[in-house]
Amino acid sequence: MKDKKIPYKIYLEESEMPKAWYNVRADMKNKPAPLLNPGTLKPMTKEELSGVFCEELVDQELNNEDRYISIPNEIQDFYKMYRPAPLVRAYCLEEKLQTPAKIYYKFEGNNTSGSHKLNSAIAQAYYAKKQGLKGVTTETGAGQWGTALSMACSYFDLDCKVFMVKCSYEQKPFRREVMRTYGASVTPSPSMETEVGKRILAEHPKTTGSLGCAISEAVETAVGNEGYRYVLGSVLNQVLLHQSVIGMETKTALDKYGVTPDIIIGCAGGGSNLGGLISPFMGEKLRGEKDYRFIAVEPASCPSLTRGVYAYDFCDTGMVCPLAKMYTLGSGFIPSANHAGGLRYHGMSSILSQLYADGCMEARSVEQTAVFEAAEKFARVEGILPAPESSHAIKAAIDEALKCRETGEEKTIVFGLTGTGYFDMVAYEKFHNGEMTDYIPSDEDLKKGFDGIPKFAGNME
Numbered sequence: 060m061k062d063k064k065i066p067y068k069i070y071l072e073e074s075e076m077p078k079a080w081y082n083v084r085a086d087m088k089n090k091p092a093p094l095l096n097p098g099t100l101k102p103m104t105k106e107e108l109s110g111v112f113c114e115e116l117v118d119q120e121l122n123n124e125d126r127y128i129s130i131p132n133e134i135q136d137f138y139k140m141y142r143p144a145p146l147v148r149a150y151c152l153e154e155k156l157q158t159p160a161k162i163y164y165k166f167e168g169n170n171t172s173g174s175h176k177l178n179s180a181i182a183q184a185y186y187a188k189k190q191g192l193k194g195v196t197t198e199t200g201a202g203q204w205g206t207a208l209s210m211a212c213s214y215f216d217l218d219c220k221v222f223m224v225k226c227s228y229e230q231k232p233f234r235r236e237v238m239r240t241y242g243a244s245v246t247p248s249p250s251m252e253t254e255v256g257k258r259i260l261a262e263h264p265k266t267t268g269s270l271g272c273a274i275s276e277a278v279e280t281a282v283g284n285e286g287y288r289y290v291l292g293s294v295l296n297q298v299l300l301h302q303s304v305i306g307m308e309t310k311t312a313l314d315k316y317g318v319t320p321d322i323i324i325g326c327a328g329g330g331s332n333l334g335g336l337i338s339p340f341m342g343e344k345l346r347g348e349k350d351y352r353f354i355a356v357e358p359a360s361c362p363s364l365t366r367g368v369y370a371y372d373f374c375d376t377g378m379v380c381p382l383a384k385m386y387t388l389g390s391g392f393i394p395s396a397n398h399a400g401g402l403r404y405h406g407m408s409s410i411l412s413q414l415y416a417d418g419c420m421e422a423r424s425v426e427q428t429a430v431f432e433a434a435e436k437f438a439r440v441e442g443i444l445p446a447p448e449s450s451h452a453i454k455a456a457i458d459e460a461l462k463c464r465e466t467g468e469e470k471t472i473v474f475g476l477t478g479t480g481y482f483d484m485v486a487y488e489k490f491h492n493g494e495m496t497d498y499i500p501s502d503e504d505l506k507k508g509f510d511g512i513p514k515f516a517g518n519m520e
């Protein structure tokens with residue numbers, strides 16, 4: 060038996076919650092590459108970005124200098140409704156695995172949206188309201204981001220228009236109803252409400268939609284309607300900034316007990332939860348104060364870090380958004396039906412991409428069936444029913460803990476448990492029925508995606 064000096068759950072006092080977000084870009088020697096205007100190939104200016112995004116968020120997007128950006132009181136108050144999120148010592152999982160490793164997870168599923176996405180949704184809605192806007196538009200795939208944003212918009216009395224990938228709209232009617240409960244209007248994408256949608260439907264009348272296509276529709280709707288702006292739930296620098304609350308709370312909780320992690324693990328879709336979790340620790344590493352191992356875990360079916368190329372690419376299928384430099388599979392890459400909807404994005408945050416290129420972070424990909432095995436093992440001992448996305452991190456954490464069993468090392472492992480899986484029971488059902496498949500794209504499949512990446516001097520040439 061391990062002695063249990065550290066509680067099962069480390070909670071923080073309200074007074075210990077962060078009052079400022081930490082901006083890891085301030086400590087990066089090689090800054091993430093700027094967004095480019097796809098027409099001129101020049102960095103997007105503040106003016107250009109302000110047509111699409113809220114002004115303060117544009118400032119945050121472009122801010123590579125300030126280490127701390129204070130969290131407005133209204134947002135701090137909202138955070139207090141569902142934060143601090145518990146940091147859990149996974150004693151039961153350790154026991155089950157018979158590992159000398161010490162495992163901790165930061166649980167972000169304690170709110171109705173069921174994920175960490177509310178941390179950024181509330182910030183983005185706040186700045187939209189402050190600017191006097193009528194509403195915001197966005198896309199959602201699996202539905203977590205759309206749900207988080209509808210909650211945030213109803214709190215600030217903003218109109219919220221969500222384009223939901225058509226197959227999810229049909230397969231996840233309960234997610235849709237949660238969004239409508241919070242007053243959002245939800246449109247299956249592609250739709251006849253936008254020019255992009257009409258064009259795509261004319262070309263592919265039977266399409267079930269994609270995230271990239273829903274993004275194009277949401278951007279068109281924001282730009283074409285007075286008093287509306289577009290908001291995005293991951294990938295952007297501003298989103299990683301807001302998500303730094305995850306890492307700051309984690310660090311405060313660990314510091315209270317004098318615990319220093321060896322390995323920090325997170326699942327990576329667009330990179331926001333992982334970026335947020337590791338930010339303050341990465342800052343210490345970049346400043347040469349401490350060293351940690353960071354591991355990004357992605358699905359083998361959508362392996363942007365492990366098999367993608369580092370280049371400027373479009374963020375959406377309709378090619379209306381700016382170009383971002385990132386590890387990408389190409390904006391035309393359509394990942395196979397993987398059940399971790401939140402990890403099916405073709406690219407990766409520019410911040411994480413730069414850190415990965417600089418060798419500050421590792422990445423690995425895992426297959427779907429192994430992920431659900433890990434999810435089930437975790438659920439049975441720790442009680443929480445994890446989201447398929449989060450279970451990618453669980454899988455890697457278990458693998459690292461099992462390595463410790465072999466070597467006898469007492470490593471401290473921290474991972475991000477980003478959310479709950481109640482709306483993913485069809486995926487669990489497939490797993491239980493033995494109907495789940497592990498699709499891994501061939502090099503040829505990937506080449507098709509790479510062929511669609513824009514070519515210009517210094518990019519893909």
Ligand SMILES: *Cc1c(COP(=O)(O)O)cnc(C)c1O
Nearest residue numbers: 293328329330331332401448478
């Ligand atoms: C959206 C989502 C993710 C992935 O998004 P990131 O921006 O990479 O963090 C992971 N887990 C859950 C539960 C999600 O909803």
